[in-house]
Amino acid sequence: MLAIKSPFKKQQFEAREEAILDAVNRLLSEKGFDLMTMDDVADAVGVAKGSLYKHFSSKEKLAAAAMSRLLSQTLEVLNNFPAEWRAGKRLEEVLRWTLQHRLRGGVPHLPSTRGAFQRALMLNLEYLALALKVNKRFYALAAEARRGGEISDSISDNVVVYTLYARSCDPTLEFLQKSGGLTDDQIVEAMVQTTFGGLRSRATSYENSSN
Amino acid sequence: MLAIKSPFKKQQFEAREEAILDAVNRLLSEKGFDLMTMDDVADAVGVAKGSLYKHFSSKEKLAAAAMSRLLSQTLEVLNNFPAEWRAGKRLEEVLRWTLQHRLRGGVPHLPSTRGAFQRALMLNLEYLALALKVNKRFYALAAEARRGGEISDSISDNVVVYTLYARSCDPTLEFLQKSGGLTDDQIVEAMVQTTFGGLRSRATSYENSSN
DNA sequence: GTCTATACACCGATAGAC
DNA sequence: GTCTATCGGTGTATAGAC
Numbered sequence: 468m469l470a471i472k473s474p475f476k477k478q479q480f481e482a483r484e485e486a487i488l489d490a491v492n493r494l495l496s497e498k499g500f501d502l503m504t505m506d507d508v509a510d511a512v513g514v515a516k517g518s519l520y521k522h523f524s525s526k527e528k529l530a531a532a533a534m535s536r537l538l539s540q541t542l543e544v545l546n547n548f549p550a551e552w553r554a555g556k557r558l559e560e561v562l563r564w565t566l567q568h569r570l571r572g573g574v575p576h577l578p579s580t581r582g583a584f585q586r587a588l589m590l591n592l593e594y595l596a597l598a599l600k601v602n603k604r605f606y607a608l609a610a611e612a613r614r615g616g617e618i619s620d621s622i623s624d625n626v627v628v629y630t631l632y633a634r635s636c637d638p639t640l641e642f643l644q645k646s647g648g649l650t651d652d653q654i655v656e657a658m659v660q661t662t663f664g665g666l667r668s669r670a671t672s673y674e675n676s677s678n
Numbered sequence: 679m680l681a682i683k684s685p686f687k688k689q690q691f692e693a694r695e696e697a698i699l700d701a702v703n704r705l706l707s708e709k710g711f712d713l714m715t716m717d718d719v720a721d722a723v724g725v726a727k728g729s730l731y732k733h734f735s736s737k738e739k740l741a742a743a744a745m746s747r748l749l750s751q752t753l754e755v756l757n758n759f760p761a762e763w764r765a766g767k768r769l770e771e772v773l774r775w776t777l778q779h780r781l782r783g784g785v786p787h788l789p790s791t792r793g794a795f796q797r798a799l800m801l802n803l804e805y806l807a808l809a810l811k812v813n814k815r816f817y818a819l820a821a822e823a824r825r826g827g828e829i830s831d832s833i834s835d836n837v838v839v840y841t842l843y844a845r846s847c848d849p850t851l852e853f854l855q856k857s858g859g860l861t862d863d864q865i866v867e868a869m870v871q872t873t874f875g876g877l878r879s880r881a882t883s884y885e886n887s888s889n
Numbered sequence: 890g891t892c893t894a895t896a897c898a899c900c901g902a903t904a905g906a907c
Numbered sequence: 908g909t910c911t912a913t914c915g916g917t918g919t920a921t922a923g924a925c
């Protein structure tokens with residue numbers, strides 16, 4: 468971020484910054500961090516590559532800013548749930564929102580766990596603070612949902628929270644989208660149902676014998 | 679593959695090729711296709727980079743060979759299930775095998791849906807033939823399991839099959855492994871349970887009201 | 890067949906004119 | 908602040924000696 472004098476130019480500058488983050492958001496979801504080049508971003512926004520560096524001092528900072536914006540939006544969603552919703556309902560709804568966000572072309576919360584990007588994110592203080600906040604909210608909801616008997620006692624909090632994160636970058640979404648048989652809403656519902664209800668028929672007792 | 683005269687040299691050549699595929703398998707699971715360089719592979723095997731090209735004419739062919747080997751192993755697992763196992767059991771067990779394979783450092787079946795690698799795989803005839811074979815087996819098992827009442831009627835075959843593929847590259851596995859609270863066996867069982875049984879408590883009826 | 894050395898392309902980041 | 912041009916580094920693939 469640079470010092471800008473005129474209020475009009477400042478507004479223009481910030482609008483351009485939003486446009487850059489929008490483009491990064493889309494490119495990250497399409498190609499991932501490593502395959503996204505600064506030329507891609509510059510072309511998508513319609514500015515010269517060098518100009519990007521007046522806004523963000525590195526490719527890592529640029530991508531981290533886009534990820535931070537996503538986390539802020541997630542927190543906003545969590546804060547705006549109706550007060551009467553129970554924890555289990557909130558967990559379902561935040562997953563639903565995340566999947567819808569991805570269907571609209573957004574980045575998943577997890578940009579591939581391996582690779583240099585994840586390490587760079589962990590050195591970004593703004594991102595880290597937001598990620599910890601979101602994480603705390605998820606653990607609190609998971610614990611509350613278990614107390615309310617809404618999620619299974621035999622599944623630990625870790626598994627619940629990580630599973631929700633993982634569903635946010637689940638390639639099943641893209642498969643179902645490309646296979647074409649389902650509408651976007653049906654895809655979201657199918658994934659929410661398999662996440663919370665599982666694949667198994669609820670009628671079946673399904674013994675755990677080893678043969 | 680090149681023409682080799684001496685039987686000893688041929689054996690040596692093939693042993694080296696297996697070693698190369700082992701290294702590629704590990705590197706693909708650690709860094710993914712794009713971040714894995716031919717230098718990495720050469721260093722891991724202990725040969726010069728140029729020599730790799732005597733075995734595989736490109737990086738894509740090399741990685742495709744490693745993926746094909748994985749699919750062959752998967753087919754072998756499917757073929758060696760006890761005859762008395764029902765379809766639902768087989769689906770659970772193939773997922774279990776896949777997760778264990780990854781915990782031992784193996785490649786996931788899906789090397790990130792986006793990126794140039796997936797496109798290259800689709801042009802590789804050997805890989806494509808094996809992938810279609812595995813896919814057919816999965817669909818057949820899903821249909822049989824539904825007929826037997828083992829998986830939910832409200833979930834389409836597409837969702838079942840894609841979900842199983844997606845679990846094979848689910849980052850939940852790495853999260854749980856790094857968080858350290860669970861043994862490898864517990865991680866596998868937790869993921870199999872959430873896949874087939876879901877997160878929700880089976881006691882809860884959980885109405886689908888919109889508030 | 891395996892090695893070293895190198896050609897060629899691409900990408901992140903910077904310099905300098907305007 | 909935005910542009911064009913370029914540097915430095917890295918990666919795939921190949922050439923040529925042995």
